[in-house]
Amino acid sequence: MEHAVIMAGGSGTRFWPKSRARLPKQLLSLVTGKPLLVDTVERLDGLFARERVRVVTNAAYADASRALLDGVPAQNVVAEPCGRDTAACIALAATLIDRDDPDAIVCVLPADHVVSPAADFRAALSRAIDVVRNRPDGLLTFGVKPTRAATGYGYIERGDQLGSSGGAPFFRVASFREKPDAATAERFVADGRFSWNAGVFVFRARTMLRAIRTHLPALAAAVPKVADEWTSTGRIAEAHYAALQKISIDYGVFEKESDVVVMEATFGWDDVGSFAALARVLAHDAGGNAVVGSATMLDATNNVVLADGGHHVALLGVDGLVVIHTGDATLVCRKDDAERVKEMVARLEREGRRELL
Amino acid sequence: MEHAVIMAGGSGTRFWPKSRARLPKQLLSLVTGKPLLVDTVERLDGLFARERVRVVTNAAYADASRALLDGVPAQNVVAEPCGRDTAACIALAATLIDRDDPDAIVCVLPADHVVSPAADFRAALSRAIDVVRNRPDGLLTFGVKPTRAATGYGYIERGDQLGSSGGAPFFRVASFREKPDAATAERFVADGRFSWNAGVFVFRARTMLRAIRTHLPALAAAVPKVADEWTSTGRIAEAHYAALQKISIDYGVFEKESDVVVMEATFGWDDVGSFAALARVLAHDAGGNAVVGSATMLDATNNVVLADGGHHVALLGVDGLVVIHTGDATLVCRKDDAERVKEMVARLEREGRRELL
Numbered sequence A, B: 001m002e003h004a005v006i007m008a009g010g011s012g013t014r015f016w017p018k019s020r021a022r023l024p025k026q027l028l029s030l031v032t033g034k035p036l037l038v039d040t041v042e043r044l045d046g047l048f049a050r051e052r053v054r055v056v057t058n059a060a061y062a063d064a065s066r067a068l069l070d071g072v073p074a075q076n077v078v079a080e081p082c083g084r085d086t087a088a089c090i091a092l093a094a095t096l097i098d099r100d101d102p103d104a105i106v107c108v109l110p111a112d113h114v115v116s117p118a119a120d121f122r123a124a125l126s127r128a129i130d131v132v133r134n135r136p137d138g139l140l141t142f143g144v145k146p147t148r149a150a151t152g153y154g155y156i157e158r159g160d161q162l163g164s165s166g167g168a169p170f171f172r173v174a175s176f177r178e179k180p181d182a183a184t185a186e187r188f189v190a191d192g193r194f195s196w197n198a199g200v201f202v203f204r205a206r207t208m209l210r211a212i213r214t215h216l217p218a219l220a221a222a223v224p225k226v227a228d229e230w231t232s233t234g235r236i237a238e239a240h241y242a243a244l245q246k247i248s249i250d251y252g253v254f255e256k257e258s259d260v261v262v263m264e265a266t267f268g269w270d271d272v273g274s275f276a277a278l279a280r281v282l283a284h285d286a287g288g289n290a291v292v293g294s295a296t297m298l299d300a301t302n303n304v305v306l307a308d309g310g311h312h313v314a315l316l317g318v319d320g321l322v323v324i325h326t327g328d329a330t331l332v333c334r335k336d337d338a339e340r341v342k343e344m345v346a347r348l349e350r351e352g353r354r355e356l357l
Helices: A036-042 A059-068 A085-100 A118-134 A182-191 A205-215 A217-233 A238-242 A249-254 A275-281 A335-350 B036-042 B059-068 B085-100 B118-134 B182-191 B205-215 B217-233 B238-242 B249-254 B275-281 B335-350
Strands: A002-008 A053-058 A077-080 A105-110 A114-116 A139-144 A155-165 A168-177 A194-204 A260-264 A268-270 A290-292 A294-298 A304-307 A312-316 A321-325 A329-334 B002-008 B053-058 B077-080 B105-110 B114-116 B139-144 B155-165 B168-177 B194-204 B260-264 B268-270 B290-292 B294-298 B304-307 B312-316 B321-325 B329-334
Touching: A002 A036, A002 A085, A036 A053, A036 A059, A036 A114, A053 A059, A053 A085, A059 A077, A077 A085, A085 A105, A085 A205, A085 A217, A085 A249, A105 A118, A105 A205, A114 A118, A118 A139, A118 A155, A118 A168, A118 A194, A118 A260, A139 A155, A139 A205, A139 A249, A155 A260, A168 A249, A182 A194, A194 A205, A194 A249, A205 A217, A205 A249, A217 A238, A268 A275, A275 A290, A275 A304, A275 A321, A275 A335, A294 A304, A294 B335, A304 A312, A312 A321, A312 B335, A321 A335, A321 B329, A329 A335, A329 B321, A335 B294, A335 B312, B002 B036, B002 B085, B036 B053, B036 B059, B036 B114, B053 B059, B053 B085, B059 B077, B077 B085, B085 B105, B085 B205, B085 B217, B085 B249, B105 B118, B105 B205, B114 B118, B118 B139, B118 B155, B118 B168, B118 B194, B118 B260, B139 B155, B139 B205, B139 B249, B155 B260, B168 B249, B182 B194, B194 B205, B194 B249, B205 B217, B205 B249, B217 B238, B268 B275, B275 B290, B275 B304, B275 B321, B275 B335, B294 B304, B304 B312, B312 B321, B321 B335, B329 B335
Parallel strands: A002 A053, A002 A105, A053 A077, A139 A260, A290 A304, A294 A312, A304 A321, A312 B329, A329 B312, B002 B053, B002 B105, B053 B077, B139 B260, B290 B304, B294 B312, B304 B321
Antiparallel strands: A105 A194, A114 A268, A139 A194, A155 A168, A155 A194, A168 A260, A321 A329, B105 B194, B114 B268, B139 B194, B155 B168, B155 B194, B168 B260, B321 B329
């Protein structure tokens, strides 16, 4: 059977003051009016029964996540006591799934990306599942055709075409390239063989567990006990989880495996990495302003505004700003500085403003 | 005796969202934590007994003004049913005062300027009162030494020195100049003989009433009946007040009288004409940010922030902005556009957002 694993480990300090210590990015309603995690689960309906959807998230967010996800069994929301990056997360989920379903195919998805239309996404996953069914020893990743020379993503270099599925070609991965500098990113985009690594993976659980045993043997040795603990007690002691090797699945496994294929993402994708990204995924007015909530723009262009609770935001003569209003705090920054919002969170922490974090 | 007349006719749309239809600039606490009108009245304590302080304001603000001003008799807060500019306001106040005290000397003061230190202001008024006592047929105005080539003020050209009072010289006014263009303003400031018209006037009530009869005979003829109506009923019918000639005291009287003297304002003065002006009158942090309320600045410079009710404003990497947070609305504009806030108010009115006005 096919199973989905939604990685919901993020804390989202780049979305302060919308995101808070108790309200990470994946639980925010940034785009559709629903929390990103809910969008992610609903997007899978029709392809995965909800009892085969698992969410791996921080223990602090587990109950809130369960409350949002009708039909996903409570024990399917796996609570990490601390973050140990994606290899530990995927090793644990694959182990739990493999125990239930030794022939399982697993789709791994980030919880907090914007993907649309949902039908295109399901069709693409479906084709990828077929590829993995026919290539049981291989791993599959999706590559997003780059639309700008982004330096914040890993890139995947496409090699030879190995076949196609439902009309969509798949290719051997020639190389994974870590986040490039600007000049290299320009070259990658111009080249045409490079795509962004979107963090969407498909593989047989067995194959991934075998790969982890090969490349991350310490992790592979430790995870079964952690899985036992989760299954028997519904929690994982922080000391046990913190002892796991902390490494991403990209570095730890994908870059080291030889049988990895890439399919092009035939769906709209944005990781919404900061408030500035909302300008890409939200509707615009004629002046290029993206607004969620109540706002008036007078000679104001290319701004991103989010306003909670009926509060009205009025922008006069400003360009390229991010203005985020919440009940107790308002952020104003330039779109160019949206990635630096985490520095503001760190500053507030140093200033002892716990109530705002 | 000496009497004070505080002109509190403004509505202050340049201070939205702090100012509202029911809360004009003079009732706002922009600088000291007290409403500007209260600061204006308290500044006079020791020079004028409060029963000799009159406030002329719109009927909509009369009760709120009375509630703020301990010791000022209720009937001294004169309620205009509509605005008819400063000549009508001063004609009415002078008429009411003259009926009580035929030898009255009147000091006219705007309600919504920032003046400090108060002791220097009282000393300057005191010297001006002495000048008028010795020149009973003349009018006196204060001139503020210009600190920049402002185009938003009227200028007063100083003529010959006529004498001095308490060591402070006074001069014949050579000319009044209306709001100049930028080049003319530069010339005025360089010249040294020009000062800003601060709207602070001293005169005998009798002399002003005589001047109004001479230069504005229709106004002079109509005002006594309006004064009767106020005294007997405590209100003025809008139709009666609206029928008065609408003209400023500067155009209508001062520019036409020959015996006008000017004294230099030996006190700090700012008319706080917009949020940008707050940068001049509020304390700054090292980055030039002027903040009232709770705020965190990260690489943010030269901004003006007002935040009500404990709400926290966080500015990241922005320069020269005005950010005004109130319970139901937030304004963001450039300091350079602060004069245009009234356009935002007009826009909101067109959009039917009455609840925000």
